[in-house]
Amino acid sequence: MSWTGLAERVLDLRVTTTQATAVFVVVTAVGLAVLAARRQRRWLLAGLTAAAGAAVATVVLAAVLIDKVWRPFPDPLPAVVYLWSGLAIFAMALLGGRWFVRRRDRSRPAVGAGLVAAAVAVLLCAAGGINAVYDAYPTVRAVLGRTDYRTVPFDASLAPQAVSGQDPPRPGNWVPPDDLPQTGAVTKTSIPGAVSRFSARAARIYLPPAYFAAPRPDLPVLVLLAGQPGSPDDWLVGGRLTEIMDAYAAGHRGLAPIVVLADGTGGRLDNPLCVDSHLGNAATYLTVDVPEWVRAHLQVDPDPRAWAVGGLSYGGTCALQLATTRPDVYPTFLDMSGQAEPTLGNRNTTIRDVFGGDAEAFARNNPADLLARNRYPDSAGAFVVGLDDAEYRGAMERLTAAARAAGMDVHLTELPGAHSFAVWSAGLEKEMPWLGHRLGLDAP
The missing domain is CATH 3.40.50.1820 (Alpha/Beta hydrolase fold, catalytic domain)
Structure with missing residues (x-):
């Protein structure tokens, strides 16, 4: 198969199927595990709790503001949309926590590329999970804004x-x-x-x-x-x-x-x-x-x-x-x-x-x-x-x-x-x- 043919097949991959959603779930779990993993007991007790609390509080506040105050949509957003959004916020909170801990410990380097990649992967998977709810961008081509007509x-x-x-x-x-x-x-x-x-x-x-x-x-x-x-x-x-x-x-x-x-x-x-x-x-x-x-x-x-x-x-x-x-x-x-x-x-x-x-x-x-x-x-x-x-x-x-x-x-x-x-x-x-x-x- 030529490179052009391979590229076309990749562009036509569907990203809103049940199988794609399963991949998003697995990658999200792995990414969160990478972000959460740290041997220090204080991080496990306080860092994870603070990150999870921040994510839950942000999602609850957003739900109240969107569904009760701002109301940009005639109907409430599905719970699964808030769940994926919460996972994305949780990932960013974990990344921020890891950065804060390493910043205080001057003997350690800044947050590594692996942690940043894990957070980005969770963000992309959360976007993919929300997209799958509506099937708005069904293929890689659609996600990238490439028209085929x-x-x-x-x-x-x-x-x-x-x-x-x-x-x-x-x-x-x-x-x-x-x-x-x-x-x-x-x-x-x-x-x-x-x-x-x-x-x-x-x-x-x-x-x-x-x-x-x-x-x-x-x-x-x-x-x-x-x-x-x-x-x-x-x-x-x-x-x-x-x-x-x-x-x-x-x-x-x-x-x-x-x-x-x-x-x-x-x-x-x-x-x-x-x-x-x-x-x-x-x-x-x-x-x-x-x-x-x-x-x-x-x-x-x-x-x-x-x-x-x-x-x-x-x-x-x-x-x-x-x-x-x-x-x-x-x-x-x-x-x-x-x-x-x-x-x-x-x-x-x-x-x-x-x-x-x-x-x-x-x-x-x-x-x-x-x-x-x-x-x-x-x-x-x-x-x-x-x-x-x-x-x-x-x-x-x-x-x-x-x-x-x-x-x-x-x-x-x-x-x-x-x-x-x-x-x-x-x-x-x-x-x-x-x-x-x-x-x-x-x-x-």
């Missing part, structure tokens, strides 16, 4: 094509040329908040192979949203978006939806609840600015029946909000592990801080309330959740039943896993045949 600049070549004397072909009767690319491509561009004034990060847009043909067909659109915390890049890294879409296109003559990875939060830790409020007009941005911009700058089917919105976690909650508040814009949705309702942690806090204490305004933006009040006979959607997702599975089951009772054509897909990209990427892959049919990719 085709990119193109956003320029005039991507603008809608003018076909003299006739309409662009429909996907169902479009004939792919012999030189059709085997893969799609990703481009990056800003979608301004012309109406909403929402401050959005740049979008990523997946264009299927059919988009690079002449003439190209009018293609359907999937607006796909990340979670919170998150960014538009998340679906490209942990979500395996290009791999899933290219595989679908390979079996459908190069056809797939144009996927717009729009920014639904405005910042990695921001949570505008997918509504129009003092936190930002996220709803107007996603239902007015994004569709109008896409129709003006890309060759898409303008019919709302060819449009869908989807997302994971916060993005799934947002997708259902938009499908219930603006079914005229998004009559099709994918809610993957969404919440029971838009929240900043609890209903009272949400109503007070976002809706100025107006419970009815909250109800007008809460899918569960809207599904109980209205009928949606022209809407359809897919709910996806992990079988081990204790925090969200019940909500997905209840919302599926409520949507069905409101006249929607919906189904629930439950997959192995918890609240992670392993579920969301598998969910998108599984739902693509249904979504493609719903958006008219096989219609003449």
Whole structure:
């Protein structure tokens, strides 16, 4: 095997599997043992106790500040995240203790490279263990930020094509040329908040192979949203978006939806609840600015029946909000592990801080309330959740039943896993045949 081939195999190694986590556990144990090992009785009695106490106190304080005071996330962090964080802090406390002891004993050298290496190994394994919880960076390539998909600049070549004397072909009767690319491509561009004034990060847009043909067909659109915390890049890294879409296109003559990875939060830790409020007009941005911009700058089917919105976690909650508040814009949705309702942690806090204490305004933006009040006979959607997702599975089951009772054509897909990209990427892959049919990719 060549060095290039070996490097590619290393880059494609998965780092979020059960086996990888087992390696992280073993290396962490060895690293902590190296840091803790010292023959002096005083160190064993006082040094280890002080380091462990510092780690526990730091983690407890962080949990209180994050989950009770700061609350940057709508739900508490999993206990395993705090456990890995505590082990990392414990390693650093041990290293600091060893350095302090050696500094007092002038006859001994400074902390050796072996101790520093042990501490670094524990830190890396802790990061790997936390990453494995969410499957956010599934391979070495993803961890290093190395992309493996085709990119193109956003320029005039991507603008809608003018076909003299006739309409662009429909996907169902479009004939792919012999030189059709085997893969799609990703481009990056800003979608301004012309109406909403929402401050959005740049979008990523997946264009299927059919988009690079002449003439190209009018293609359907999937607006796909990340979670919170998150960014538009998340679906490209942990979500395996290009791999899933290219595989679908390979079996459908190069056809797939144009996927717009729009920014639904405005910042990695921001949570505008997918509504129009003092936190930002996220709803107007996603239902007015994004569709109008896409129709003006890309060759898409303008019919709302060819449009869908989807997302994971916060993005799934947002997708259902938009499908219930603006079914005229998004009559099709994918809610993957969404919440029971838009929240900043609890209903009272949400109503007070976002809706100025107006419970009815909250109800007008809460899918569960809207599904109980209205009928949606022209809407359809897919709910996806992990079988081990204790925090969200019940909500997905209840919302599926409520949507069905409101006249929607919906189904629930439950997959192995918890609240992670392993579920969301598998969910998108599984739902693509249904979504493609719903958006008219096989219609003449």
